[in-house]
Amino acid sequence: MAPNEQTVFQRPSSLKEVPTHYCAGCHHGTVHRLVAEAIDLLDVQQQTIGIGSVGCSVLLYDYFDIDVVEAPHGRAPAVGTGVKRVHPDSVVFTYQGDGDLAAIGTAEIIHAANRGELITVIFLNNTTYGMTGGQMAPTTLPGQVTTTSPYGRDVTKEGYPIRVAELLAMLGGTAFSARVAVDTPKRVMEAGRTILKAFEMQVKKQGFAFVEVLGACPTNWGMSAIEANERVGKEMMDYFPLGVYKDITASG
Amino acid sequence: MKKIIIDEEFCKGCGLCAEACPKQLLKIGSKLNKQGYPLVEIESSDQEKCVSCALCARVCPDVALKITKPEK
Numbered sequence: 001m002a003p004n005e006q007t008v009f010q011r012p013s014s015l016k017e018v019p020t021h022y023c024a025g026c027h028h029g030t031v032h033r034l035v036a037e038a039i040d041l042l043d044v045q046q047q048t049i050g051i052g053s054v055g056c057s058v059l060l061y062d063y064f065d066i067d068v069v070e071a072p073h074g075r076a077p078a079v080g081t082g083v084k085r086v087h088p089d090s091v092v093f094t095y096q097g098d099g100d101l102a103a104i105g106t107a108e109i110i111h112a113a114n115r116g117e118l119i120t121v122i123f124l125n126n127t128t129y130g131m132t133g134g135q136m137a138p139t140t141l142p143g144q145v146t147t148t149s150p151y152g153r154d155v156t157k158e159g160y161p162i163r164v165a166e167l168l169a170m171l172g173g174t175a176f177s178a179r180v181a182v183d184t185p186k187r188v189m190e191a192g193r194t195i196l197k198a199f200e201m202q203v204k205k206q207g208f209a210f211v212e213v214l215g216a217c218p219t220n221w222g223m224s225a226i227e228a229n230e231r232v233g234k235e236m237m238d239y240f241p242l243g244v245y246k247d248i249t250a251s252g
Numbered sequence: 253m254k255k256i257i258i259d260e261e262f263c264k265g266c267g268l269c270a271e272a273c274p275k276q277l278l279k280i281g282s283k284l285n286k287q288g289y290p291l292v293e294i295e296s297s298d299q300e301k302c303v304s305c306a307l308c309a310r311v312c313p314d315v316a317l318k319i320t321k322p323e324k
Contacts, residue, residue: 005253005323006320006321006322006323007318007320008304008306008319008320008321009309009318009319010319019261019262020314022313022314023264024265024266024289025264025268027313028313029314030313184272184311185272185307185310185311188311189310218266224267225267226266226267226268
């Protein structure tokens with residue numbers, strides 16, 4: 001860099017200098033960066049322990065320059081509970097997709113939240129099982145065509161999508177629950193602030209913090225990256241409204 | 253001066269940065285990287301028009317863009 005230049009934006013130091021395996025336009029990369037930026041801003045890279053889950057984000061230990069424990073499918077909040085209780089001074093976060101957190105891991109997330117475990121949970125909701133090939137997930141929208149709902153999700157047979165952020169906000173142990181999206185620059189910045197707050201609450205020992213991020217899965221939605229990005233705002237937000245559903249630190 | 257520095261091994265040509273650019277300086281070109289993804293491009297004459305807002309870099313899922321601005 002020339003001496004008369006100033007850096008406006010660069011890769012956060014908690015994110016390794018390696019290309020990811022994610023498809024073009026997949027929002028996992030954006031959320032990884034926001035988590036890494038939060039770790040950098042709070043200066044907790046040395047204490048942070050990530051809990052990887054099963055799904056496309058299973059390889060996140062290759063991308064974050066922090067310690068990572070890989071949890072069995074859906075059990076990331078349970079593993080996170082153990083890690084945090086053994087190492088109370090560490091900063092523990094789980095990073096889960098909707099197939100992991102909202103399907104097989106429903107019990108773990110609800111009880112971890114209800115116990116008020118001092119962990120941060122980052123939940124990427126892209127309404128499908130990405131890694132296994134686009135099957136119907138609990139968060140799949142009504143009418144959405146997936147490989148296991150070829151005629152569209154029929155709510156009379158398969159039920160309704162689960163709104164996890166609202167569900168967890170009702171539990172006594174939850175300190176913070178919010179839903180954000182990363183489809184436009186403005187929302188990416190808002191998501192970054194929300195994720196930072198969720199980590200900050202853990203550092204300040206204020207309780208269980210949960211952030212749901214709406215993201216795109218262009219490959220399994222059968223769309224281009226641009227179309228998939230638009231679908232997040234056009235279709236997903238009608239059923240999954242953005243907002244902060246619980247914040248014990250908010251006044252008033 | 254280059255304000256937008258594109259890391260060609262990271263870019264996957266998704267085009268989200270081109271959508272985000274308020275000045276529409278970025279576009280997906282025909283050049284491919286090692287992985288076979290088409291790369292995002294900016295004309296070197298357009299680097300001067302860039303206002304270093306970094307919106308492109310913030311929406312990039314692959315953190316392929318680095319943004320600089322001249323020091324005041």
